[in-house]
Amino acid sequence: MRQIARKKCEIELIVKKIVNQTIVVLCIGILCISLGKLRARRKNRNSYSLLDKIPDQIKKMQDLIEVSYEDCRNKLRMDQVAFTRLCHLLKRVGGLKSSRNISIAEKVAMFLSILAHHTKNRCVKLQFKRSGQTVSKHFHVSSSVY
Numbered sequence: 158m159r160q161i162a163r164k165k166c167e168i169e170l171i172v173k174k175i176v177n178q179t180i181v182v183l184c185i186g187i188l189c190i191s192l193g194k195l196r197a198r199r200k201n202r203n204s205y206s207l208l209d210k211i212p213d214q215i216k217k218m219q220d221l222i223e224v225s226y227e228d229c230r231n232k233l234r235m236d237q238v239a240f241t242r243l244c245h246l247l248k249r250v251g252g253l254k255s256s257r258n259i260s261i262a263e264k265v266a267m268f269l270s271i272l273a274h275h276t277k278n279r280c281v282k283l284q285f286k287r288s289g290q291t292v293s294k295h296f297h298v299s300s301s302v303y
Contacts, residue, residue: 213286214263214285214286214287217284217285217286218260218262218263218266221233221266232270232273233266233269233270233273234269234273235269240262240265240266240269243265244261244262244265247261247265247299247302248261251302252302253265253298253299253302256295258291259287259291259295263285263295264295264298264299265299266285267281267285267287267292267295267296267299268295268296268299268300270284270285271296278292278293278296
């Protein structure tokens with residue numbers, strides 16, 4: 158009898174170990190599957206890259222200022238020479254400085270665009286490919302210089 162009871166205990170211990178190992182394997186499998194799905198979601202999502210955004214911003218400024226006399230005059234209400242002089246004056250006299258991510262010309266262009274066309278922050282952020290916070294911040298910096 159004792160041997161049978163002892164065998165039953167041994168069998169129960171073996172079964173418990175197998176069940177515990179199975180649970181661990183299942184947990185690891187579920188974790189691997191969920192991580193795989195998470196990685197797949199990350200790959201499918203359009204990733205934000207500042208390096209991809211910078212050429213678009215530079216192209217936008219070149220289109221705004223350097224393309225044609227009429228475009229610059231229509232968008233900023235002044236020609237390229239006047240715009241360059243204004244930027245130079247604001248830098249020398251007004252103390253306007255370019256930041257790490259935005260130039261003086263772009264700050265002034267955003268400011269003039271808002272004033273000349275009475276555009277909203279949302280429109281300017283789409284036009285210059287900047288965040289709303291950046292547009293608002295640099296508008297207030299530019300307005301304090303004027």
